[in-house]
Every structure is written in structure tokens, then in C-alpha cells.
Amino acid sequence: PAVPAPDLEGVTAALNAAMANGAPGAMARFTGPDGVRTRTVGVRDRVSGEAMDTRARFRIGSVSKTFSSVVLLQLVDEGRLELDAPVNRYLPGLLPDERITVRHLLTHRSGLADYTDQMFARTVPGFEAVRNRVFSPQELVGLSLALPRTTEPGAAYKYSNTNFVVVGMLIEKTTGTSLARQYERRVIKPLNLRHTSYVHPETRIQGQHVRGYLHPDEEGAPLVDSTEQTVSWAQAAGAVISDPADLNTFTTALMRGRLLSPRMMDAMTTVTPTDAAQTRFYGLGLRRYDLSCGTQVYGHTGTVQGFYTYAFATRDGRRALSAMANTSNRGAVNTVLGGTLEAAFCGKPAK
Numbered sequence: 533p534a535v536p537a538p539d540l541e542g543v544t545a546a547l548n549a550a551m552a553n554g555a556p557g558a559m560a561r562f563t564g565p566d567g568v569r570t571r572t573v574g575v576r577d578r579v580s581g582e583a584m585d586t587r588a589r590f591r592i593g594s595v596s597k598t599f600s601s602v603v604l605l606q607l608v609d610e611g612r613l614e615l616d617a618p619v620n621r622y623l624p625g626l627l628p629d630e631r632i633t634v635r636h637l638l639t640h641r642s643g644l645a646d647y648t649d650q651m652f653a654r655t656v657p658g659f660e661a662v663r664n665r666v667f668s669p670q671e672l673v674g675l676s677l678a679l680p681r682t683t684e685p686g687a688a689y690k691y692s693n694t695n696f697v698v699v700g701m702l703i704e705k706t707t708g709t710s711l712a713r714q715y716e717r718r719v720i721k722p723l724n725l726r727h728t729s730y731v732h733p734e735t736r737i738q739g740q741h742v743r744g745y746l747h748p749d750e751e752g753a754p755l756v757d758s759t760e761q762t763v764s765w766a767q768a769a770g771a772v773i774s775d776p777a778d779l780n781t782f783t784t785a786l787m788r789g790r791l792l793s794p795r796m797m798d799a800m801t802t803v804t805p806t807d808a809a810q811t812r813f814y815g816l817g818l819r820r821y822d823l824s825c826g827t828q829v830y831g832h833t834g835t836v837q838g839f840y841t842y843a844f845a846t847r848d849g850r851r852a853l854s855a856m857a858n859t860s861n862r863g864a865v866n867t868v869l870g871g872t873l874e875a876a877f878c879g880k881p882a883k
């Protein structure tokens with residue numbers, strides 16, 4: 533069936549709105565039946581003035597969660613661990629509640645508190661305190677377990693980075709190798725994602741990249757260049773680096789069934805609502821957005837100091853959009869950047 537052409541003026545308007553709300557720059561890449569369309573606004577580097585460039589890499593934040601979920605679900609497909617088994621069967625003694633299962637982690641229904649709420653309660657001091665730190669995943673889980681659980685296991689959706697730190701531990705324990713190696717072997721190499729990497733705890737972004745700028749909490753305070761950091765506070769929950777082309781390759785390949793069995797794709801895309809309006813949903817390490825034109829898109833959003841990211845595709849994998857603005861701690865920027873989804877997937881609003 534014919535699909536609406538992307539509204540590229542609408543995409544550009546959303547990117548300009550991101551700048552108007554405080555992003556030094558923004559960009560989007562749409563892949564569809566009529567080929568690739570890219571749009572860029574502003575700068576990727578405020579000092580050099582170099583223009584935003586869709587060939588530049590950046591930190592994708594929680595879009596990493598979908599990479600981690602794919603790796604874990606491949607291990608489930610291979611029978612090496614079970615979705616409804618207790619996490620403690622594979623990581624004995626890690627969690628204080630045997631009822632928390634692998635599936636609870638992937639659906640944010642474990643009840644494990646998110647340590648980043650406290651870690652980044654004060655945005656810049658919190659960031660400066662950890663930007664060069666290297667944490668073990670056990671340390672991060674320890675930070676979470678020092679806080680009260682947020683729900684009984686399975687009872688409710690409550691987003692928490694802790695869940696995917698544990699997913700990373702499950703991947704390393706089950707395979708006996710590093711997370712980086714598993715991303716490489718199971719996703720990056722097979723899809724030839726040449727600008728995607730997991731280099732934790734290296735702080736630099738290799739190759740041509742976007743510099744990210746963090747808004748302090750104090751109105752009017754100067755932006756903080758947050759480009760170099762270990763992202764050790766996030767690891768499997770947020771430390772992957774990629775670029776717009778690789779993200780579209782990843783989401784379309786995922787939706788076309790190139791990474792997981794049909795059975796596992798069904799499990800991954802079985803969602804529950806996360807908002808009252810019931811337009812936002814979460815499956816297994818995967819978000820679903822139901823757009824105004826009825827199109828449902830699957831993928832993930834990302835927020836890491838200096839970078840907001842959206843990476844989504846249609847269920848048939850025929851259309852994909854990735855968008856990024858190089859700032860953070862500015863909710864309005866994140867919201868308007870999300871406007872690229874409606875423009876790209878729903879096209880020009882009917883006259």
C-alpha cells in the first residue's frame with residue numbers, strides 16, 4: 533500500500549525548533565521506499581563552528597537498550613537463558629528478590645530503583661562527578677539496591693536504567709565474553725554498522741563526531757561541553773556510539789526480522805502502555821509510538837549528557853527515521869525533536 537511521503541519541511545521545522553529551544557544543532561535521516569533524505573541545522577561544534585553533519589557519530593543513550601535487548605533475546609532464541617526465569621538463576625545472589633525475572637528487566641517491571649535519579653539530581657555537579665569514573669556493573673546495582681524497590685516484581689512499568697545494567701551482566705555471564713564483543717558479533721558485524729561502537733570506558737568518540745552540550749540547571753548559565761565521558765554510569769543501558777545511517781540500518785534490519793526469530797520478534801513487540809493517553813508503549817527493550825496518522829513506529833529514545841536521540845522504524849522495516857539534537861537537560865528540545873517522527877512518518881498534514 534502507498535505510504536505518505538515524508539514531510540521534509542516539517543522535519544526541518546522540528547530541527548529548527550530544537551535549536552530555538554537551545555540545541556546548538558540537530559539532524560535527521562529518513563530512509564524510505566524513495567531513498568534516503570537527510571536534514572541538518574546548526575553546528576556540531578560550537579568552537580570550530582563546523583556544521584552539523586549526518587556522517588558524524590554521537591552517543592545514542594538509551595537506544596543502547598534496544599541493542600542490549602537484541603543480544604539478550606538472541607541468547608533466549610539459542611536456549612541459553614529463559615525469559616521467565618529468575619535473574620538470580622544466572623547471577624546467583626545478585627538481587628534480593630527471586631521473583632524478579634529476565635522479562636521484568638526488559639519490560640522495566642522489576643521494581644529495581646533507578647540510581648541515576650539521585651546521581652544526576654544536580655545536573656552538572658552530578659555529571660562532573662562521574663564523567664571520568666569507571667563503575668563495575670555490580671557497583672551500579674548496589675546503588676539501586678540501597679534505594680527502596682518501586683514496585684512488586686511484574687506489577688507495574690517503572691523505567692529504570694538498573695534493569696539494563698543487569699541485562700549487560702546477564703549477557704557477559706551467559707556468553708563468558710564482554711558486552712562489546714557480543715554487540716560486535718551479533719549486531720555490528722552482521723549489519724556492517726561501520727560507525728557503531730561500544731568503547732566503554734574510553735571517553736573519546738572516535739572519528740568524525742558531534743560535540744554534545746549540557747544545559748546547567750541554572751537559567752542562563754553557559755553550556756557545558758559534555759562530549760568526553762566514560763558513560764560508565766550507563767553501560768548496557770546507554771553507552772553505545774552510532775550515527776544516523778547505522779541507526780536506520782539497525783532499526784530496519786530488526787523490524788525485517790534479520791536479528792531475531794519471528795517468535796522473539798513477537799515477544800519483543802508485545803507492548804503495554806506507558807502513558808495515560810495510550811500512545812506510548814514499551815515491549816522488550818523497545819518503545820512503540822502510535823502516531824496521529826495511525827502509523828505505529830518501533831525503536832527507542834535516548835538521553836545522555838549533550839545528546840537527545842530518536843531512532844524508530846515502521847513494523848515492516850520499509851521506513852526509518854533517526855534524529856539527534858546535541859544538547860540535553862532541556863525537555864523542550866527533546867519534545868520538539870520528537871516532532872520529526874510525525875513529519876517523517878505521517879507526511880504533510882491534510883489541507
Ligand SMILES: C[C@@H](NC(=O)[C@@H](C)NC(=O)CCCC[C@H](NC(=O)C[NH3+])C(=O)[O-])C(=O)O
Nearest residue numbers: 593594652655770833834835836837860861
Ligand atoms: C530517558 C532516556 N533514558 C536514557 O537515555 C538513559 C540512558 N538516560 C537517562 O536515564 C538520563 C540520565 C540523566 C541525563 C541528564 N539529566 C539530568 O541531569 C537531570 N537533572 C541530561 O539531561 O543530560 C530514554 O529511555 O529515552
